[in-house]
Amino acid sequence: xxxxxQSPQSMFIQEGEDVSMNCTSSSIFNTWLWYKQDPGEGPVxxxxxxxxxxxxxxxxxxxxxxxTRKDSFLNISASIPSDVGIYFCAGHPPREYGNKLVFGxxxxxxxxx
Amino acid sequence: xPEVTQTPSHQVTQMGQEVxxxxxxxxxxxxxYWYRQILGQKVEFLxxxxxxxxxxxxxxxxxxxxxxxxxxxxxxxxxxxTKLEDSAMYFCASSVVTGVTEAxxxxxxxxxxx
Numbered sequence: 098x099x100x101x102x103q104s105p106q107s108m109f110i111q112e113g114e115d116v117s118m119n120c121t122s123s124s125i126f127n128t129w130l131w132y133k134q135d136p137g138e139g140p141v142x143x144x145x146x147x148x149x150x151x152x153x154x155x156x157x158x159x160x161x162x163x164x165t166r167k168d169s170f171l172n173i174s175a176s177i178p179s180d181v182g183i184y185f186c187a188g189h190p191p192r193e194y195g196n197k198l199v200f201g202x203x204x205x206x207x208x209x210x
Numbered sequence: 211x212p213e214v215t216q217t218p219s220h221q222v223t224q225m226g227q228e229v230x231x232x233x234x235x236x237x238x239x240x241x242x243y244w245y246r247q248i249l250g251q252k253v254e255f256l257x258x259x260x261x262x263x264x265x266x267x268x269x270x271x272x273x274x275x276x277x278x279x280x281x282x283x284x285x286x287x288x289x290x291x292t293k294l295e296d297s298a299m300y301f302c303a304s305s306v307v308t309g310v311t312e313a314x315x316x317x318x319x320x321x322x323x324x
C-alpha cells in the first residue's frame with residue numbers, strides 16, 4: 098500500500114533556529130499536504146502542494162513537492178515557541194489507490210526559549 | 211471562517227456499548243471522511259463518504275462501524291459494540307472534491323472505552 102516515511106521523529110531546537118522535516122515514499126502521490134496538530138486538537142492545514150516541483154510559502158513556512166512526486170519537505174524559519182506541536186505530512190495517492198489521505202507518522206517539534 | 215465541527219469533544223463509554231460520534235462538515239463540501247488516531251500514533255483513514263454512500267473504507271472499518279448522513283448537515287460514525295482498542299481520537303474531515311484538494315479536519319472526539 099501507499100506509505101509515507103516522515104523524519105525526523107522529533108526535534109528539540111532553540112528559538113530562532115530554522116527547522117526542516119521531510120516525507121518520502123516509494124510510490125508517487127498526486128498532492129502533498131502539511132498539517133500541524135496541537136495537543137487534543139485536530140490537524141490544521143498549513144500548506145497544500147498540487148504539482149511536482151511546486152514550492153509554496155505561508156509566512157515562515159515553506160514546503161516543496163518533490164519533482165519525482167515521491168517526497169516533500171517542510172521548512173520553518175526563525176522558530177518561535179508557538180511552533181511547538183506535531184507536524185504531519187499527508188498525501189493523496191493516485192486515484193486507483195483510493196481517495197483517502199495517507200499520513201506520515203509525524204514530527205514532534207519542541208522549541209526551547 | 212467555515213469549519214468542521216464535532217460533538218461530543220469527549221465520550222466515555224463502557225465496553226460493548228454503542229456510541230455515535232457526530233460531525234457537521236463544511237457546508238459546500240461533498241466528500242466526508244472519518245479518521246482515527248490512537249494516542250501517540252499517526253492519523254489513520256477509516257472511511258470516505260460521497261453521494262450518500264461509502265466510497266472507500268479501510269480494514270479498520272469492520273462490521274462494527276457504520277456511517278450515515280441522516281440529514282443535510284450531519285455526518286455520523288456509529289460503533290455498534292465498542293472494544294477497549296477503539297479508544298482513540300476520532301476526526302471527521304470534509305473536502306470539496308476528493309483526491310486533489312485539501313481536507314479540513316474537525317477538532318476531534320476523544321473516545322475512551324472502559
